[in-house]
Amino acid sequence: MTTRFAEPMSRLIEELRKLPGIGTKSAQRLAFHVLRSSDEDARALAHAIEQLKRHLRLCSICNNITDVDPCTYCTNPTRNQRLICVLEEPTNIATIEKTRGYNGVYHVLHGTLSPVNGVGPEQLRIANLLTRAAALAAESEPSEIILAMSPTTEGEATANYIAHELHRAHPALAITRIATGVPAGSDIEYADEVTISRAMEHRRTL
Numbered sequence: 673m674t675t676r677f678a679e680p681m682s683r684l685i686e687e688l689r690k691l692p693g694i695g696t697k698s699a700q701r702l703a704f705h706v707l708r709s710s711d712e713d714a715r716a717l718a719h720a721i722e723q724l725k726r727h728l729r730l731c732s733i734c735n736n737i738t739d740v741d742p743c744t745y746c747t748n749p750t751r752n753q754r755l756i757c758v759l760e761e762p763t764n765i766a767t768i769e770k771t772r773g774y775n776g777v778y779h780v781l782h783g784t785l786s787p788v789n790g791v792g793p794e795q796l797r798i799a800n801l802l803t804r805a806a807a808l809a810a811e812s813e814p815s816e817i818i819l820a821m822s823p824t825t826e827g828e829a830t831a832n833y834i835a836h837e838l839h840r841a842h843p844a845l846a847i848t849r850i851a852t853g854v855p856a857g858s859d860i861e862y863a864d865e866v867t868i869s870r871a872m873e874h875r876r877t878l
């Protein structure tokens with residue numbers, strides 16, 4: 673309960689409580705920290721949040737977080753636009769880029785299928801992946817969609833669902849899954865470069 677605080681304090685605590693992983697106690701601690709910080713720091717925090725919302729959006733092609741739409745990966749002529757690596761979160765792009773061995777483009781789902789948490793296909797960015805796949809399938813040059821979700825239960829379920837949808841719509845399209853060089857049950861976010869490189873290299877056709 674936050675009612676014993678002055679109204680502006682309660683309001684900030686309520687807003688902070690909406691952040692992932694922040695409970696009432698943490699929200700109170702953060703709010704008091706802001707209260708005790710300098711006017712300058714508090715204003716810089718508010719300004720950074722405002723600027724983030726004003727200048728960043730999702731790329732309309734790959735759903736990556738970007739300040740230009742389409743993003744720089746989607747418009748880069750030196751990258752293979754016919755090779756799409758499908759990822760769970762925008763932060764996974766940095767993980768793949770670190771390997772320096774991948775020259776295709778990306779598609780960010782913004783989550784994984786999770787029926788228990790009410791996340792179905794409609795909650796993920798799958799529709800525009802199917803649109804991209806249709807465009808690839810319409811041309812005769814070789815193309816490939818790599819499913820690079822984490823080898824967790826939810827990641828596997830998501831990969832299987834997408835592979836099924838893609839195969840059904842475009843039987844000739846190459847669909848691959850990264851190898852299990854990434855330890856089963858772990859998040860690709862925490863895998864090292866060598867492991868990721870190996871997982872990408874030894875990907876298997878679905």
Ligand SMILES: [Zn+2]
Nearest residue numbers: 731734743746
């Ligand atoms: Zn993009």
